[in-house]
Amino acid sequence: MVSVVENLQLVQNEIEISRSKRTMAKNALVTLVAVTKNHGVEMMQQAIDAGVKNIGENRIQEAAEKFKSLNSEVTRHLIGHLQTNKAKQAVRLFDLIHSVDSENLAAAIDKAAYSIGKIQNVLIQVNLAKEDSKFGVYEENLENLIARVDALQNLRLCGFMLIAPNYSDVENCRPLFRRMNEIFVEVGKARQNFDILSMGMTHDYKIAIEEGANLVRIGTAIFGERNY
Numbered sequence: 527m528v529s530v531v532e533n534l535q536l537v538q539n540e541i542e543i544s545r546s547k548r549t550m551a552k553n554a555l556v557t558l559v560a561v562t563k564n565h566g567v568e569m570m571q572q573a574i575d576a577g578v579k580n581i582g583e584n585r586i587q588e589a590a591e592k593f594k595s596l597n598s599e600v601t602r603h604l605i606g607h608l609q610t611n612k613a614k615q616a617v618r619l620f621d622l623i624h625s626v627d628s629e630n631l632a633a634a635i636d637k638a639a640y641s642i643g644k645i646q647n648v649l650i651q652v653n654l655a656k657e658d659s660k661f662g663v664y665e666e667n668l669e670n671l672i673a674r675v676d677a678l679q680n681l682r683l684c685g686f687m688l689i690a691p692n693y694s695d696v697e698n699c700r701p702l703f704r705r706m707n708e709i710f711v712e713v714g715k716a717r718q719n720f721d722i723l724s725m726g727m728t729h730d731y732k733i734a735i736e737e738g739a740n741l742v743r744i745g746t747a748i749f750g751e752r753n754y
């Protein structure tokens with residue numbers, strides 16, 4: 527049996543240890559997003575009862591069903607890829623969309639947000655390692671996408687999201703996290719409400735935090751392995 531409460535405690539401890547190893551932004555806190563995808567509502571509720579304030583899901587349909595039976599106040603994060611034709615549902619369901627990676631998608635979210643009178647908080651997902659298997663904008667196209675998002679009235683750009691490659695030696699992620707943080711700090715200099723750097727999952731969150739992440743998305747370390 528997985529103990530969500532115990533796992534959460536372990537993860538929180540590790541987060542604090544990694545924070546203490548930071549050389550920069552030493553005081554910035556780390557938001558823990560508990561990733562409940564492929565787990566039932568009971569697990570989600572257990573985490574919330576144990577104090578979790580942020581929930582991450584990667585599929586619209588699954589999230590819609592699970593959120594229906596939730597009666598607690600939590601912040602809802604869309605961490606997975608979003609198709610433009612699902613933007614309408616996404617803006618109703620989620621407080622923060624982590625996966626904006628194209629002008630088309632940004633425009634679709636903007637339109638959907640407008641239609642319900644919402645300013646949608648978003649992150650741009652960056653594919654620094656240029657992995658074919660992953661979504662995210664390449665670094666050389668980032669500036670253009672930021673400008674496009676800025677031009678849309680119903681989006682608020684709050685930061686960046688990165689998914690690091692699944693290296694067998696997790697230390698290989700470090701330069702990517704470091705580079706992402708550099709870009710985040712640089713871009714943030716001239717901006718307001720730009721304060722979220724979403725990077726780090728179960729296998730790499732400690733290094734991500736050491737390199738500046740202030741939001742981590744963790745599933746397996748809290749809920750155990752997922753059965754697909």
Ligand SMILES: *Cc1c(COP(=O)(O)O)cnc(C)c1O
Binds near residue numbers: 689744747
């Ligand atoms: C599934 C997922 C996570 C959580 O992964 P774990 O390895 O289970 O911690 C984090 N971020 C994204 C984008 C995901 O899809």
